[in-house]
Amino acid sequence: MFENSRESRTSLSEYGEFGLIDHLTKNFLVTSEATIKGIGDDAAILDFKDNKAVVTTDMLLEGVHFDLSYMPLKHLGYKAVMANLSDVYAMNATPTQITVSFAVSNRFPVEALEELYAGIELAAKLYKVDVVGGDTCSSKTGLVISITALGAAREEDIVYRSGAQTNDLLVVTGDLGAAYMGLQVLEREKEVFKVNPRSQPDLDAYTYLIERQLKPEARKDIPPLFKALDVKPTSMIDISDGLSSETIHLCKNSKKGVYLYEEKIPLDPAVISVCEEFKLDSTTIALSGGEDYELLFTIAQADFEKIKANPNFTVIGHMAEEGEGMHLITRGDQKVPLIARGWNAMKEED
Amino acid sequence: MFENSRESRTSLSEYGEFGLIDHLTKNFLVTSEATIKGIGDDAAILDFKDNKAVVTTDMLLEGVHFDLSYMPLKHLGYKAVMANLSDVYAMNATPTQITVSFAVSNRFPVEALEELYAGIELAAKLYKVDVVGGDTCSSKTGLVISITALGAAREEDIVYRSGAQTNDLLVVTGDLGAAYMGLQVLEREKEVFKVNPRSQPDLDAYTYLIERQLKPEARKDIPPLFKALDVKPTSMIDISDGLSSETIHLCKNSKKGVYLYEEKIPLDPAVISVCEEFKLDSTTIALSGGEDYELLFTIAQADFEKIKANPNFTVIGHMAEEGEGMHLITRGDQKVPLIARGWNAMKEED
Structure with missing residues (x-):
């Protein structure tokens, strides 16, 4: 072993x-x-x-x-x-x-x-x-x-999950879904290995994904970056269970709704190509994959100028009144309810 | 279950x-x-x-x-x-x-x-x-x-394990060995139950022991008592693994030796009688039983007057130079080396 x-x-x-x-x-x-x-x-x-x-x-x-x-x-x-x-x-x-x-x-x-x-x-x-x-x-x-x-x-x-205000921008660091796809690649190789222990997998194309799964890095650079940019998020959470469930956490704790734009979700090219290979929808993976250890936060619109040029950040949506609900706006401009499909430890054995 | x-x-x-x-x-x-x-x-x-x-x-x-x-x-x-x-x-x-x-x-x-x-x-x-x-x-x-x-x-x-001085008194709160004997009683009843599920055990004689095993209390009364008595221990540890191994921890951390007197070890009468029933040596049980959650500490001899009348405390020995070693003085006045026989999680499955 x-x-x-x-x-x-x-x-x-x-x-x-x-x-x-x-x-x-x-x-x-x-x-x-x-x-x-x-x-x-x-x-x-x-x-x-x-x-x-x-x-x-x-x-x-x-x-x-x-x-x-x-x-x-x-x-x-x-x-x-x-x-x-x-x-x-x-x-x-x-x-x-x-x-x-x-x-x-x-x-x-x-x-x-x-x-x-x-x-x-x-x-x-x-x-x-x-x-x-x-x-x-x-x-x-x-x-x-x-x-x-x-x-x-x-x-x-200190930034809590509960401080988001209506119209605040929803922002994420890095890119999403890679850790989950790294896990898919590793699980596939394990099955191949079971059948043919002599197979020599060529995993070069998957290096980034596997690294995100096996050696993730917490975003220690982000709190000092906020300080340097003179930005204090109004709410923040880390993405361990998938973007959708973490967004819902921010909404529920802040008593707000949200509009999250599918086309804005940051994906690494390797995630897109491997999702195609595995016949998986990359948006679903980003929303539900988990283990990315990126940070999801909200900022006042007035702070947008301070972060817009920074390659670490992607604005993916904005907060709304609680009564408006939590929505994903698809590439086809459809409004669908945001549902938590994140990895759920308690349901694993059902 | x-x-x-x-x-x-x-x-x-x-x-x-x-x-x-x-x-x-x-x-x-x-x-x-x-x-x-x-x-x-x-x-x-x-x-x-x-x-x-x-x-x-x-x-x-x-x-x-x-x-x-x-x-x-x-x-x-x-x-x-x-x-x-x-x-x-x-x-x-x-x-x-x-x-x-x-x-x-x-x-x-x-x-x-x-x-x-x-x-x-x-x-x-x-x-x-x-x-x-x-x-x-x-x-x-x-x-x-x-x-x-x-x-x-x-x-x-704050009291560390490392502050004991030569000639300091070694003191313990409460009494020792009861939690371990409570466990012995419960394990015996489990075996009886396996053979005859209809047996109705009479556990009245073991109430104290079983309570010490199933509902131990941490000594929250002791730190304020030290304050009230104007005593600050020179070293302290809690007894989770048995008196002998905790005494050895204090000695090693303080770089001292010890003389621990068998006749001074506080035992509840129920421990003595149940040890007889189980044909176990009560000193061994007190030294190695564990889970008592009493406190073991050292104080300067000058503080003896402050604690001597208090029923929570029993002086069981004194510290010595490191080179003198760690000893148990038996009731028969024999000097035997103090050995850690405490419960050792890693060896359980050998």
């Missing part, structure tokens, strides 16, 4: 819980001045000074959120951190610390957990967050990862 | 992830002034003002940490919160918020999760913490619960 793992396989039982945590976290240094005490006591001690603290948490389960047959453990560790940091950026805050808990069965050698932690360590280093705690326990079945991220923000900078 | 659950069984799929969270958390109100925004955005917003923040996290898995055949879900929810709050008290801090994530299979009806959340809600209410976030997802196997607790403390009040 761990095709790239090294030859050696050290049993987890050689370490025991405390030894394992010590071993895996030995490279984690406290680098943020917001961390007074990291791993090693009953709790970590953090200093948010004059800032407010933000906290968010996510749990990932093998077989539900990830498939280790095509998700390398290092990537999994990295992505699990990104999913949490993305929520912190969506508050217009700066992540400062994470805690990492996992449950793992004895079928995993220590080397596998080292790979997982290498991904977590890389993410922590690149995004300048300290790993300040966690918990490790045995699982009788698959791998479970639970990460909590903390961040800091000045109170006046 | 849910013997006490109500007749109705509502499928999880009737709610979906967001609906389920909304349903389960609808009673959770923000009551702490340290919580600016609770559930409902990408992250919660907290205000620690001039205090430092403490953060700790624990993960619990069905079949590893709990057995639903004798652990009612309401108790499980309560206990999961206690395990985390106990870590916050062990820093001499006040818990302020928790996040709760869980993974659950479709074999659980909504009513089962309502029971789980009733326990979490009760714990949050009694301990005055806000539930500010979480995550819900489907599990293909058992129930997984991951809780993160946040707390606040003035910097000068």
Whole structure:
């Protein structure tokens, strides 16, 4: 299962819980001045000074959120951190610390957990967050990862989901749907591999999509960009479940309606061509795909001039009165109701 | 399996992830002034003002940490919160918020999760913490619960594991071993039940032990008691894994040795009698049993007068130079090495 793992396989039982945590976290240094005490006591001690603290948490389960047959453990560790940091950026805050808990069965050698932690360590280093705690326990079945991220923000900078006003512009960063199509490509290759293990897939055409699925990046560049552009969004959310369900979240929290224009939705050319190959509608994928970790936000129309020339941003619609409802305006200029078809964890097993 | 659950069984799929969270958390109100925004955005917003923040996290898995055949879900929810709050008290801090994530299979009806959340809600209410976030997802196997607790403390009040000095007194709150013996009683009853489902166990003699196992309380009374007595421990830890392994943690973190006196270890009479019944050595149980959620701490000898009359505290030993080693002094006045035999999650499945 761990095709790239090294030859050696050290049993987890050689370490025991405390030894394992010590071993895996030995490279984690406290680098943020917001961390007074990291791993090693009953709790970590953090200093948010004059800032407010933000906290968010996510749990990932093998077989539900990830498939280790095509998700390398290092990537999994990295992505699990990104999913949490993305929520912190969506508050217009700066992540400062994470805690990492996992449950793992004895079928995993220590080397596998080292790979997982290498991904977590890389993410922590690149995004300048300290790993300040966690918990490790045995699982009788698959791998479970639970990460909590903390961040800091000045109170006046915090952006909630609930502040959108009628006529505000709806704006998205980056492009959408690529992570989902990367997953489709990987799942297809897995099926091919099952039939013919000697097949050598040529995945060059899918590099961008696979990278978006296996190594997503949270938009840490966006909060400082807002500051530089002197823009404060009126509402914001990160896109983890698909554009349609996140747009609906903003509308419901802000008690507004929305007009979202299909033709404005930013798609990478690779998404369009692979959607054709898979006979999928690219708009549906962008609306429902999820795992893009882009930011969706609203701004006052008066701020349009400040963002219009920036390649990171695409205006895709505008807010309306709540009573007007939530609509997608198609390329054919038809008005259809916006429906949440986002990935829904609870319905996966129905 | 849910013997006490109500007749109705509502499928999880009737709610979906967001609906389920909304349903389960609808009673959770923000009551702490340290919580600016609770559930409902990408992250919660907290205000620690001039205090430092403490953060700790624990993960619990069905079949590893709990057995639903004798652990009612309401108790499980309560206990999961206690395990985390106990870590916050062990820093001499006040818990302020928790996040709760869980993974659950479709074999659980909504009513089962309502029971789980009733326990979490009760714990949050009694301990005055806000539930500010979480995550819900489907599990293909058992129930997984991951809780993160946040707390606040003035910097000068925080007690680490690392501050014990040579000759400091080693002190423990409450009594030890009862939670473990409660578990033994429950496991025996489960075996009896398997053989004869009509047996009506008389558990009156075991009430205290079973309560310590199924409804432990974190020692929220202790940090204010220290304040009232004008005592600041030099080091502190909570007893989740057994007295011996926690004592060793204090020694290693403080770079000290210890003399721990067997005859001083506080045992409830019920523990002594049930240990006789089970032919177990009560000292071994107190040293290795775990889940007592009492606090273990060290104080300067000069502070002995302040605590000696208090029934919450028992002096069980004293710290020594690191080179002297870590010892248990038996009732027979023999000096034996103190060994960590605490419950070790990683070795459970060997």
